[in-house]
Amino acid sequence: MTDLLIRNLRPMGASACDMLIRDGRIVRTGTELSADGADIEDAGGAIAIPGLVEAHTHLDKTVMGMGWYENTVGADLQAMIDNERAERRRLGIDPARQSMRHALALVGNGTTHIRTHVDIDTDHGLAGLEGVLETREALRGIVDIEIVAFPQSGLTVRPGTAALLDEALAQGADLVGGLDPCGIDRDPKGHLDTIFGLADKHGKGIDIHLHEPGALGAFSMELILDRTRALGMKGRVAISHAFCLGMPDWQRTEALIAALAEEDVAILTTGAPSREVPAVKRILAAGLRMGAGCDGVLDTWNPWNRPDMLDRARIVAQRNNLRSDADVIAALHVCTAGGAAVMGVTDYGLGPGSVADLALLPGTTLAEAVATGGPVALTVKAGRVTGRNGRPLREAA
Ligand SMILES: [Zn+2]
Incomplete structure (x- = not known):
């Protein structure tokens, strides 16, 4: 599975950083991370929450x-x-x-x-x-x-x-x-x-x-x-x-x-x-x-x-x-x-080692993101992008 590097996201509304995801799990967050051959998503300053x-x-x-x-x-x-x-x-x-x-x-x-x-x-x-x-x-x-x-x-x-x-x-x-x-x-x-x-x-x-x-x-x-x-x-x-x-x-x-x-x-x-x-x-x-x-x-x-x-x-x-x-x-x-x-979900959250299940929300603060409500910019399931702008990537019949 290809690594995923998400740039410019804000975990729970904190300062902007990058997040590196490997084998479906969060490896680390930090500034100006790089990974050879990784897929790259620019979150544009969106707020990251667990899925x-x-x-x-x-x-x-x-x-x-x-x-x-x-x-x-x-x-x-x-x-x-x-x-x-x-x-x-x-x-x-x-x-x-x-x-x-x-x-x-x-x-x-x-x-x-x-x-x-x-x-x-x-x-x-x-x-x-x-x-x-x-x-x-x-x-x-x-x-x-x-x-x-x-x-x-x-x-x-x-x-x-x-x-x-x-x-x-x-x-x-x-x-x-x-x-x-x-x-x-x-x-x-x-x-x-x-x-x-x-x-x-x-x-x-x-x-x-x-x-x-x-x-x-x-x-x-x-x-x-x-x-x-x-x-x-x-x-x-x-x-x-x-x-x-x-x-x-x-x-x-x-x-x-x-x-x-x-x-x-x-x-x-x-x-x-x-x-x-x-x-x-x-x-x-x-x-x-x-x-x-x-x-x-x-x-x-x-x-x-x-x-x-x-x-x-x-x-x-x-x-x-x-x-x-x-x-x-x-x-x-x-x-x-x-x-x-x-x-009973295990390894849930945004810390290193957690399964990379995420939702990226527009907003300047976390409370604003909840109160004003989406659409969710990106859904990520175990390091794989599954939704974008409120729509699933896979089509239903
Ligand atoms: Zn019911």
């Missing part, structure tokens, strides 16, 4: 490139679930094609790592997984994709789903997903015992969607903590959304956050504007790992989200009332190193 991490999305759901989807469903969770399951077939949502479009759009916008949930249900079986596995293979070296086998339509309410999750884990899904054990299955013990049992059997982690609000969500969270302790799964469980941590009863949430910290349970947020959300500064101050994601993008659920983690940093910042430059940078942290910590 953006999309830590909660659904690559198998998007209708990107398929025309406008007229949504007649509204905001009822069960209705949205049932609608999507039916519409997948009617619209012809091809998981391989659509996940490729979605993932490459993220790459153009500076993303180097993705954690995606993939629907597993008794109507569609493992079709979603097979499509996303195809995309993961095709994009190897362009973006790293981690897959959560996700029982979107429920688990104990739809007999046969647990066996499909079992098969999905055997076929290459990296984690077991779950969904509102009380709200959807109305069987918290059955739901959680099943997903923790599968995680234990396959030696894999868990990332569970928990939309349940207030005391109900807190109850489910306590059951998750019980099982994390009982199975010795410290550091291998994540809770996505965790809306209950945004409830006003601070004494209850404080105790929950302390218990989550004790078991090193990670939190993933979308900064959902319409819901109570876990407070970024409280979660980070308690020492929890916290990442962020755009969730579903242009799908049958809603038309709002964009495949853009800089945009997501701004949404998370606004939802958390983050205004100072330091706080805006904290929102960026959640969308970069925070997500990387949740995904």
